[in-house]
Amino acid sequence: MLMALLGVIVLVGCGGAYETGDYYSVNGVKGVVVTATDSVLLVVSLDEARGLNADSALAWGDGPEEWHLPSKTEIEQLWRFRSAINQTLERKGMGRIFGSHTFYWSSTECSPSHVYACGPDGVKCYFRSNKSHLYCARKVILVPAKQ
Numbered sequence: 001m002l003m004a005l006l007g008v009i010v011l012v013g014c015g016g017a018y019e020t021g022d023y024y025s026v027n028g029v030k031g032v033v034v035t036a037t038d039s040v041l042l043v044v045s046l047d048e049a050r051g052l053n054a055d056s057a058l059a060w061g062d063g064p065e066e067w068h069l070p071s072k073t074e075i076e077q078l079w080r081f082r083s084a085i086n087q088t089l090e091r092k093g094m095g096r097i098f099g100s101h102t103f104y105w106s107s108t109e110c111s112p113s114h115v116y117a118c119g120p121d122g123v124k125c126y127f128r129s130n131k132s133h134l135y136c137a138r139k140v141i142l143v144p145a146k147q
Contacts, residue, residue: 005033021084023092031142032088034077041143044070044078045083046094050136067139072108072116072123074140097138105137 018024020035024043031043043068070078078085079098086096097104103119103126110116110125117126 019087020081023088024143026069026143029143031141034081034085034140039144042077043075043141043143044076044097045139045141046089046092048095048138053138057107066143067141069105069107069137070140072106075104075106075116075118078104078140079122096120102136 017040018033018036020033022036024031024033024041029043031045034042034044036042044080082098086098089096098118098120101120103117106116106118106123108116114125114127116123118124
């Protein structure tokens, strides 16, 4: 079982211009639109980190950039719209998310010792320091819907 880190960015202000699954490339931010409202876009990055335990994933999600490790709610949206996201990733020559044995960490704890992660069957709670659970991560970002 491979676990991956997903990164998400939320963009504020482009509603109507983008739909789920659209490729997004503005001002150096590149990814796939997960959700779009009138005020904000949730975009998943093209990059992925692999073989991380939960603590490594949470540390990987830190940084000065607006990119962050997705919350439980954001990773649920990634899972819900995985088909549209995967179609775009494949067109760009990138690997699919949520393959048959790939799991992604979220930034949301379900207890002091457990963190939510998402795999082919959806979001579940996993022991955060179990070294055998090496998942992946992909950052996300929120951006204004109108840029």
